[in-house]
Amino acid sequence: MRPLLLLMAFLLDPRTQAGEIIEGHEVKPHSRPYMAFLRIKTVNRTRCGGFLVHENFVLTAAHCQGSFITVILGAHNIRKHEKTQQVIPVERIIPYPGYRPKVNDIMLLQLRRKAKLTAAVGLLKLPRRGQQVKPGMVCSVAGWGRVDLNTTTDKLHEVQLEIQEDRQCRARYRSSFRNDTQICVGDPKKNQSTFSGDSGGPLVCDKRAQGIVAFGKKDGKPPRVETKISSFLPWIEKTMKRFQLHRPD
The missing domain is CATH 2.40.10.10 (Trypsin-like serine proteases)
Structure with missing residues (x-):
């Protein structure tokens, strides 16, 4: 009887019906050293991801544009000021020429200074x-x-x-x-x-x-x-x- 009740509770739980969209897992801190968090100054969007492909270039999606972008490298918890973090303003926002949403959604960000490669900050x-x-x-x-x-x-x-x-x-x-x-x-x-x-x-x-x-x-x-x-x-x-x-x- 108990297993049946547990099954019924699972099926009736609205959170279960909705399903976790990512349904992934938290990674080991700094085990993905290429990851970049983008803090974007814009009306509609405040966060995006990206990844370091060169010491002073991050690759991301063109729809993550804003009037000003700051890149945070070496982060795991973006709410904390971790010692591993490097906070670097973006010098140039370079979307693909003739960018159109859902067609050529790619953009390079040139950093104002080179990232320092460490155990927590690396290239992909x-x-x-x-x-x-x-x-x-x-x-x-x-x-x-x-x-x-x-x-x-x-x-x-x-x-x-x-x-x-x-x-x-x-x-x-x-x-x-x-x-x-x-x-x-x-x-x-x-x-x-x-x-x-x-x-x-x-x-x-x-x-x-x-x-x-x-x-x-x-x-x-x-x-x-x-x-x-x-x-x-x-x-x-x-x-x-x-x-x-x-x-x-």
């Missing part, structure tokens, strides 16, 4: 040219976004997500999904996903960044869409080289 490798993720691959995404529809977190969380067939996102997002520049991520049979506040964070497969958290439905249910980094490698490399020649003061 970009994909090799021609490298592609395939359906069935399991990758990870980390962020400080909501862990369910109503709950925020100050500590870095991570979730394992499976790459899906393109048809899953075509059915869910129709013309908003473009397989040449986007990746379909997250098993629709599971309540595991990225959500609000995770935008700009990296999809990491085999220790390389393959995607950038871009968009999804407001209910947070998978699959969701990530920007395919491999499609933008020439622009990333050209842009970093160009602005390295015009170093910030």
Whole structure:
């Protein structure tokens, strides 16, 4: 009788019905040293993620733009002033040319000064040219976004997500999904996903960044869409080289 009552309580719990959107876990502090927290000055958005790809460049989503952005590296709990943290203002906000939401959602941030590489602050490798993720691959995404529809977190969380067939996102997002520049991520049979506040964070497969958290439905249910980094490698490399020649003061 007791197991039956427990089962009934589980089924009737509204939180269980809603499902935890990320349903991941808190990571070991500073075990993802490439992660960047973006503090954005804007009316509508206050937080995004990103990742360090060069000592003075962070890669993120273009919809994370604002009039002023500060990058926090080496953070685990963003509400605390941890000794490992490096707080660096952004010198240049560089969205992809002709940026359009849900089309080419990628942006580079040039830092005002170089990040100091430490045990808590490190670089994440970009994909090799021609490298592609395939359906069935399991990758990870980390962020400080909501862990369910109503709950925020100050500590870095991570979730394992499976790459899906393109048809899953075509059915869910129709013309908003473009397989040449986007990746379909997250098993629709599971309540595991990225959500609000995770935008700009990296999809990491085999220790390389393959995607950038871009968009999804407001209910947070998978699959969701990530920007395919491999499609933008020439622009990333050209842009970093160009602005390295015009170093910030």
